[in-house]
Amino acid sequence: MRPSVFITRKLPEEMVAPLREKFEVRMWDSDISAVRRSVLMDEIAQVDALWTVVSDRIDRELLETAGPLKVITNMGVGFNNIDINAAKDKGIIVTNTPDVLTETTADLAFALLLATARRLNRAERELRHGGWMSWTPMGFTGMDVGGKTLGIIGMGRIGEAVMRRASGFNMRVLYHNRSRKDQVEQKYGCEYVELEQLLERADHVVVLAPLTEQTAGMIGQRELGLMKKTATLISMSRGGIIDEDALYEALINETIWGAGLDVWEKEPVSKHHPLLTLPSVTALPHIGSATIETRKAMMRMNADAILDVLEGREPDNRVV
Template identity: 75%
Template sequence: MKPSVFITRKLPEEIVAPLKEKFTVRMWDSEDVAVTHAVLREEITQVDALWTMLSDTIDRDMLESATNLKVISNLAVGYNNIDTEAANEMGIIVTNTPDVLTETTADLAFGLLLATARRFNTAEKELRQGGWLSWTPMGFTGMDVHGTTVGIIGMGRIGEAVARRAKGFNMDVLYHNRSRKPETEEEYGVAFAELDDLLQRADHVVILAPFTEETKGMIGGRELGLMKKTATLISVSRGCIVDEVALYDALKNKKIFGAGLDVFETEPVPVRHPLLTLPNVTAVPHIGSASVKTRLTMMKLNVDAITDVLEGREPANRVV
């Protein structure tokens, strides 16, 4: 009997075809609607491989019923949606899709920085709604990006890519990281700073840290209070790193100039989310890696990982 694979979202046929040539493949029938918990729970009890999305929660309880499961391949760099400790205990391999989305996500982060600082969303909304009646001396004015200071929280591959883009805008780059990176400092001309110092000095703060117990809620009311009133906060890693209640207060009361958000504590975002009511928020729906080329490349990594495990080889990009 062929090993079996379940894919939790409808994906392009040309991507899935190589798996179908070798394995029994079942796939959720919607691209836009997430697989139901009931279907996922049933499938995980039967299959040898599970191809998951970041929106799928694979917890210990679910893994305990996965008697045949050998590999979970997650379509993302992050994998906090999977209980990796439980998977490791049960001998289930977990893989992700790093590296290939670095530049695409850095493009999004820097684009969101520009859009937030220069108030693109407000200006476009007024234009579309007929609110642009005349040129005015201070109409739609925002904050400069060129020649300012950017503070990057989390200097991994994406952080380094954002730093390269910042240098093209003649920006000074500060960074805060779990560990100092002298080679990065030398190569890109960036300077290490403790978190409080970075928040006080930066004109634009970009959050790129991974989500861990240490980073959960690391940007709260106290931290936002350290920032300049003219500063922007750009969040493109994981929503739970920023306390959204504190961020709403800081934006509503103009303690900071604006925020650019690609990620939220709860995704998809609930209807009438408070942050989305504020004019100084620029928001997009978790599209950091969303270029056609990058997403297809990520999927190819998932296909390779599943194939390698089911054919007895060690997969690339193994996280446990």
């Protein structure tokens, strides 16, 4: 029998075709709704390869039921949705899709920063709903971005890409990272600071750190209280790094100017989430890498990883 593959979302057939030529491929029938847990548990007990997305929870309980599974390829840079230790214990290879989405995600991070600082969501909503009555001196005013200080938390590939965009806006860049990057500082002229200093000094803060035990909840009530009242906070990496309850309180109390969120502690986020009621929040549904070109490039990387492992080659972008 041919090796088998299960894909947890419906993907364009052109991206799946290379796998169908060599393997038995089954695919969840929706590109919107998540695969049911019972279906995933049944499939993982049978297949040789599993193609997941970042919202699929692949935990130890699930992995303990794995049969001939050799590889899990995750559509995204992050892989905190997969129990890496459990996969390692089972001898299962895990891969992700780094690099290819760096520039696209950096584009959105800067777009979200601009939209939040200038409160474009509020202005558009008022226009669409007939709230624009006349030009007024202080109507729809926001905060400047050009010439301001940008603080980047997490100086990986995407952090560097955001910093390059900031240079076009004549921004001074501060960064905080788990390790200092001398070469980056020399190349771009950015300044390494401790987290508290970054929050105190930055006019705009972009969170790009991975979600780990160390970063979970790292931006809470105390940290938000250190920020300027005119500052914006942009979240682009993973939900859970920012305490959403504390952020809500900071925004309604005008401790900070605004927040732009592309990622959430629990996804998909409920339409009743308190943060969605605030005009100072620009909210997006985790679309950092959402361009046609980038998503297809990610899919090609996923398909290549499956082909490599099932044909006995070492895959690129191996996590474990």
